[in-house]
Amino acid sequence: MLGFMTRMYSILYPPKVEKTTNPIRFGILGAARIAPIALILAVASHPECIILGVAARDEKRAKAFAKKHQISKIYYGPFGYQNLIDDPEIDVIYNPLPNGLHFEWTAKALEAGKNVLLEKPSTNTAEEIQKLFEIATKKNLVLLEAFHYRFHPSFLRLKEIVQSGEFGKIVSVKSELKVPRGLVPNDDIRLDYSLGGGALMDMGVYPISVVRALVGTEPVSVVSANYTAHSKDPSVDRCVDAVLAFPNGATAEIGCDLQVHPRLGFIPKWPSTYIKVQLEGGEVSLSNFPAPYIFHSIRIKPRSGKTRSETVYRYKNGEGEDWWTTYRYQLEAFMDKLKGRDPKTWMTAEDSINQMKVVETVYIKITIVKGLNVF
Ligand SMILES: NC(=O)C1=CN([C@@H]2O[C@H](COP(=O)(O)OP(=O)(O)OC[C@H]3O[C@@H](n4cnc5c(N)ncnc54)[C@H](OP(=O)(O)O)[C@@H]3O)[C@@H](O)[C@H]2O)C=CC1
Numbered sequence: 001m002l003g004f005m006t007r008m009y010s011i012l013y014p015p016k017v018e019k020t021t022n023p024i025r026f027g028i029l030g031a032a033r034i035a036p037i038a039l040i041l042a043v044a045s046h047p048e049c050i051i052l053g054v055a056a057r058d059e060k061r062a063k064a065f066a067k068k069h070q071i072s073k074i075y076y077g078p079f080g081y082q083n084l085i086d087d088p089e090i091d092v093i094y095n096p097l098p099n100g101l102h103f104e105w106t107a108k109a110l111e112a113g114k115n116v117l118l119e120k121p122s123t124n125t126a127e128e129i130q131k132l133f134e135i136a137t138k139k140n141l142v143l144l145e146a147f148h149y150r151f152h153p154s155f156l157r158l159k160e161i162v163q164s165g166e167f168g169k170i171v172s173v174k175s176e177l178k179v180p181r182g183l184v185p186n187d188d189i190r191l192d193y194s195l196g197g198g199a200l201m202d203m204g205v206y207p208i209s210v211v212r213a214l215v216g217t218e219p220v221s222v223v224s225a226n227y228t229a230h231s232k233d234p235s236v237d238r239c240v241d242a243v244l245a246f247p248n249g250a251t252a253e254i255g256c257d258l259q260v261h262p263r264l265g266f267i268p269k270w271p272s273t274y275i276k277v278q279l280e281g282g283e284v285s286l287s288n289f290p291a292p293y294i295f296h297s298i299r300i301k302p303r304s305g306k307t308r309s310e311t312v313y314r315y316k317n318g319e320g321e322d323w324w325t326t327y328r329y330q331l332e333a334f335m336d337k338l339k340g341r342d343p344k345t346w347m348t349a350e351d352s353i354n355q356m357k358v359v360e361t362v363y364i365k366i367t368i369v370k371g372l373n374v375f
């Protein structure tokens, strides 16, 4: 309990660090709700970077956000986003715009010579993310799809156990991200088809990326995919459950839901956020994988022998801090990449492109085709 309390305190009030003389300067596109936890708090404890600017469509919103987070440069109005991108003092653009705007604004940022930390899902299609990486490569810029959980030591430990061979080959993987009704209001970007909304685009991309990373190859087919349309708009998927088949015989079940209905109509269900891997010689699981810094448990259940559990908040060599969030670990890797150092782990261009191919294939299986230009 004490560990939990001290972690939470340091996440919300990170210790101040002295910044280097020429820190890398981030600019944020949009006064997005995710920006404080996913970037601003992470940057606060990194010595080599600062948040220099923010752009929002509305002047008041931009000013309020900048004041709250002590950001010195503000852009707003119809050209606000472009003006932030064009600011020669900005080195990196953080793009937490609605999914459907990821491609357009990341392309503009890269074309302007800016590195980009791009929120998940990278784009609407594999073709789009491929184009973005082509620009990034041509211009020698860093582009990262922000699958933050991949950078936390708990996920890396799970992957290490699964891929160590200790329990033999993977038989199946199951991963879910489902949240109770009431968390996603009807006017949320997640429920707007034209902005790239839908459960699979918002939450389902996590389990898909999880199973791909753990199996270590790409699925060969989507065996089945069921979805429930959202009551607000039938073209928006509220919930998706799919089964993927991998070339080595392993299968994966992925699930996502933006509105899990309460038990008996009134008892809210707890969010479902886990990874479970069945191996020939046992089962390994990780609870709360998207926010392991709050709490998590890695359970190792050998087919014969005692069940044990681990919690892992730092890298093996002791690097990191117990209170570092998934976002803080991600920022560490991003900064390492920018500075020409070797990050602990990375989400490559190929990984992001293949990820979107799988997302597209699941959508095709459930026949909600989100303006996708595939096959
Ligand atoms: N990594 C993670 O853990 C998480 C990632 N995300 C991802 O981050 C992104 C943003 O999510 P979230 O912060 O919840 O989103 P918000 O609802 O806060 O929207 C983000 C920003 O989008 C801008 N925007 C631009 N055009 C539109 C438009 N037409 N309609 C609505 N908003 C618009 C708004 O900018 P302005 O201020 O200029 O009005 C707003 O600030 C998504 O891609 C999502 O998938 C979300 C949550 C968690």
Ligand SMILES: O=C1OC[C@@H](O)[C@H](O)[C@H]1O
Pocket (backbone or CB within 6 Å): 179, 202, 203, 290
């Ligand atoms: O990226 C995300 O992670 C957590 C979810 O609750 C949220 O909807 C999603 O955007």
